[in-house]
Amino acid sequence: MSDTIQPPFSILFVDDDQMSRHHFARAVSDDYRVHLAQGADEAMVLLKELGPEIAVLVTDFRMPGRDGGHLLREVAQAYPQIVRILVTAYADKDMLLQTFNTGDLFRIIEKPLRMDSVREVLKQAVARYAERETRQQRLLAMDETLAFLAHELNTPLAAISLFARSVENDVAQEYDPQRQREIGAAATSMLNNAQYCLTLISSFWATVHKSGGQQPASGSGVREVRAARLLATLLDSYPFAGLQREWIDVDVHGDFVVHAMPNCVALVLSSLMSNALRALDGCPAPSLCIEVISEPEPEIRLRDNGPGIAPEVKARLLLDPVTTHAGQGGHGMGMIFCNRIMQSFGGGLRIESTLGEGTTVTMRFPGSRGRIRDADGEQASVTRTV
Incomplete structure (x- = not known):
């Protein structure tokens, strides 16, 4: 177990595949608190309960019922402070373009997930959330x-x-x-x-x-x-x-x-x-x-x-x-x-x-x-x- 102090916010990962959820949680839980949902409806229920805590939403695109694009648009409307990331294994250019334009995405990650890349993207997403x-x-x-x-x-x-x-x-x-x-x-x-x-x-x-x-950013040169x-x-x-x-x-x-x-x-x-x-x-x-x-x-x-x-x-x-x-x-x-x-x-x-x-x-x-x-x-x- 890592001794790293976890930040006071969490990652919500949404995927209908149980193995993907388990793999994601195991890979990043040492650095972040992770909440899991198997679909858009379950994700929205969690957000109603944990909204102020969630910093980053990572969602698969292809899921039964409402897809990831629909979830991203709903979250962008209801929780605009959350940084949103889409995971997809499909090279559907029109779908990706529409989702990117309407869901205000931070990143698109391709499957299969490479966890080193995922950790780097999450680090950048959390920094964006903290800045907001x-x-x-x-x-x-x-x-x-x-x-x-x-x-x-x-x-x-x-x-x-x-x-x-x-x-x-x-x-x-x-x-x-x-x-x-x-x-x-x-x-x-x-x-x-x-x-x-x-x-x-x-x-x-x-x-x-x-x-x-504006408040000056911290760093050298700030009096x-x-x-x-x-x-x-x-x-x-x-x-x-x-x-x-x-x-x-x-x-x-x-x-x-x-x-x-x-x-x-x-x-x-x-x-x-x-x-x-x-x-x-x-x-x-x-x-x-x-x-x-x-x-x-x-x-x-x-x-x-x-x-x-x-x-x-x-x-x-x-x-x-x-x-x-x-x-x-x-x-x-x-x-x-x-x-x-x-x-x-x-x-x-x-x-x-x-x-x-x-x-x-x-x-x-x-x-x-x-x-x-x-x-x-x-x-x-x-x-x-x-």
Whole structure:
């Protein structure tokens, strides 16, 4: 038995000949999990049960009932992510051409099967499937990020609208000194919120434009983005109001490479920092400590000494749209979007808070083994939620 770690997906082999099925399974089962079906109908039943697990479909063409060409077309329609391979012993050029054009085939393999060639084709097919899966994850992450960006812009823009309407209503009145100070504060708030929106748009656009909208492939020549550098860049560009920058301390216990899309991570970090600074407004000695930690798993923690979050609110923050800033345009979706974006990378958020003492929000990144630890320190499988 091989010690090779099998990938988390399987091969479905369809052939009405029992000997062929047995021969195929015995030849490749050391490298892949193999499921077998003796016809198109049985294959579709298996796919309904195992669809997300199946990476490659290998099917014979000549079978009783529905042939392999019919199965390939049905799978292409219902499970387009599956890489499809046709096996045939017949040199029917018209049949092969029609099947290739309508079934979106990856390869055609001739019988009798030469297992060395089959293994090489399967290796290429699995690589194609992994590439498609990675691309899909990036698209899902981008969708979440765009929704999150819309939320982040909506909140300050709503505040700008609120303050602008107040100024508009009072513009014709005569102001006493107190009212003049209130209008000045409103104007400052509008400016700060507008600068925050512009910073987000500029940062996001610059990153996406530079990368062509795609995550660079791994390999030589790709510049690594480290967590401490990403944080420093954000602190340099963030539109702090008043003395807010002086509230922040940075503590790097161990740096790590951010393998997720750095612009998306920066948006999450920016949103969490904005929440913390807003919570600290009015505190007698505001403090926000941002920690970069590499062991036992990579994390970025934001720890403030603000008023804290009520337990009933904290329990819902990552599940339901709850907010304590409705008067400033908030609608409670920010933490949900942040968590979903981190989950799309294989990580997540953890929130700890005590009323009157402060709040700690932890951005959890997958470790080198693609796993994160649960609250008790045990390793838990990564869940990608979108």
